[in-house]
Amino acid sequence: MEANHNQTPVEVADLRKSYGEQKVLNGISLNVAQGQTVAVLGRSGTGKSVLLKLLVGLQPADSGTVRIDGQEITGIEPGPLNEIRKRMGYLFQQGALYDSLTVEQNVDFPLSRHADLSESARKDKVRELLSSVGLSDGDFEKMPSEISG
DSSP states (O other): OOOOTTOOSSHHHEEEEEEEEEEEEEEEEEEEEEOOOOOOOOTTTSSHHHHHHHHHTOOOSEEHHHHHTEEETOOOOOOHHHHHTOOOOOOSSSSSSSEEEEEEEHHHHHHHHHHHOHHHHHHHHHHHHHHHOOOGGTTTSSSSGOOOO
């Protein structure tokens, strides 16, 4: 699916999420324009992480809508949602690496499943990406617990 850059890339309307009696998001709405950077600030427990999880479809909203590149993702099936997720990047506050895989294997994991690259091309891409964040060849075979966050 092609991204429609004439649309607002991220549209959230009247988004609500509660856990039992605890209202975490109570009707939040926002639009993020193409090229715009948005920061979500707040104290611990105010719903920042919940908002992000709803934006990428990791949790369902109680009500409201989330549109990514014009496509409604609330209630979408896993297959189409995964296609949308391939165009997103998100990083969790706590490490989200597989602790049983090396750093190199962690970076290769999504490429091996979603990129149409040969094994050698994937290896080159992984090394390029790791180098771009300051890791050297000696770090590639380390386990996540052996490197700084």
